[in-house]
Amino acid sequence: MKFVDEAKIELHAGKGGDGVAAFRREKFVPKGGPSGGDGGRGGTIFIRASRDINTLLEYRYRRIFRAKNGENGQGKDCYGRSGEDLFLDVPMGTIIYDETDDSIIFDLSQDGQIEQLCKGGKGGLGNIHFKSSINRAPRQFTYGEIGESKSVRMELSVLADVGLLGFPNAGKSTLISAVSAAKPKIADYPFTTLHPHLGVVRSGFKGGFVIADIPGLIAGASDGAGLGHQFLKHLQRTKILLHVIDVGTEYPDTASITQGAHEICQELQKYDESLFKKPRWIALNKIDLIPEEEREVFFEELSAALETGLASSEKIFPISSISLSGTTELINSVMEYMSKLEETK
Ligand SMILES: Nc1nc2c(ncn2[C@@H]2O[C@H](COP(=O)(O)OP(=O)(O)OP(=O)(O)O)[C@@H](O)[C@H]2O)c(=O)[nH]1
Ligand SMILES: [Mg+2]
Structure with missing residues (x-):
């Protein structure tokens, strides 16, 4: 499934340092000439595409980026230091739009591509530049220029890495809203989710991975029962399927839970054998409804039955x-799995 990850940021390149008016004061040189140096250039903001980043998540948390200002010039012919340039790393494939007119500024399609987004201001001139035959003691200097500023929107089409699968009401949407910033509708009736949603999970893996939440499946979906099974196509390009099973509501009926899990897998297999063969993990959800002291024995029994x-x-x-509870372990395992996949690529 295609999904657009988006972030809006504000950029301010550095201001150039001011030039300065100063004069040489040296022993035995009674009327020293001008010695005011130029201001340094303001830092420029560049954008750099990298295949090692997956999402634009970082730019949703921090929105304003400023490059450093140039330093002012000084006496004794000293030039001000330039402001440091700022490089913003984004995933390869990111498109940068100008927020004011929605035009595309850059389409970063190559790994390592670097583009200049906001130019730093020029440094001002010191009075050494204004010396002439008719003015040997110029007092003129110029101020540094303001750096460029821009508001941009970054867009990235992403594919889901993890696809959620399960009965209606299993808690798929609740899970995606718990681990990502996505806010799908959640309710205690079946078929709350009518359209697929994607959520970006913040993790150490390339800046995050993407989970797809799709409508619930029921037995007979392949014949059109419930919302049918055409939504499964959105899971085609995921790397892992996560089968969410509500074990809390049906606790302690292991047989019924297992039966339900098999029904889902049957529908999956009917839909597409290759999807069925994808790595598939199980999330036993709603364990908060099970008395804590009974969980361990129950999970063991259930795992054996599911196997x-x-x-x-x-x-x-x-x-x-x-x-x-347990969601961090789940996310960490997904992250590890994805990192391993990446290594073997
Ligand atoms: N106690 C408890 N309730 C949960 C948990 N996860 C989800 N629920 C509840 O289960 C109900 C269904 O949750 P949803 O997230 O809408 O389920 P869904 O799988 O997305 O359902 P559909 O969109 O209809 O397929 C809601 O009332 C949730 O509050 C959980 O871990 N514990
Ligand atoms: Mg839902």
Whole structure:
């Protein structure tokens, strides 16, 4: 599924340092000439594309970026130091729009591509530049120029890395809203989610990964039951499927939970064998509804039951999308998995 990750930021290049008017004061040189140096150039803001970043998440937390100002010039022919340039790293594929007229400024399609976004202001001139045959003691100097400023929008089309799968009401939307900034509708009735949503999860992996929340599936979806199963196509290019199972509501009916899990996997297999064969993990959700002291035994029993059929999964994570217990472990495991995939690429 295509999804647009977006961030709006404000950029201010550095101001140039002012030039200065100064005169030489040296022993035995009674009337020293002008010696005021130029101001340094203000820092320029560049944008740099990198294949090592996945999302624009970083730019949703920090929105204003300023490059350093140039230093003012000084006496004794000293020039001010230039302000340091600022490089903003964005994922390859990011498109930069000018917020004022919505025009495209850059389309960063190459890894390592660097473009100048906001030019730093020129430094002012010191009075050494104004010396002439008719004016040997000029007092003129100029001020540094203001750096360029811009408001830009960055857009990136991203594909989901993780796809959520499960019955209506399993808590898929609650999970995505717990681990990402996405705010899908959540309600205690089936088929709350009618359209797929994506959420970006902040993690150490390339600045985050993307989870897709799709409408719930039910048995018979391949024949059109419920909302049907055409939404599964959005999971086609994901790297992991996460099968969310509501174990809290049906606790302690292991047989019914297992049966339900198999139904989902049957629908998946009917839809597409390759999707069915994708790595699929299980999130046992709503564990907050299960008495704490009974959880361990129950999870063991349930894991054993799930292992025997279609729904078998290498990894099972007991979680609560409401109390957030277990969600960090889940996210960390996804992150590790993605990093490994990347290494073997
Ligand atoms: N106690 C408890 N309730 C949860 C948990 N996760 C979700 N719920 C509740 O379960 C109900 C369904 O949650 P949703 O996130 O809308 O479920 P969904 O899987 O997205 O459902 P559809 O969009 O209809 O497919 C809501 O009332 C949630 O508050 C959980 O971990 N614990
Ligand atoms: Mg939902």
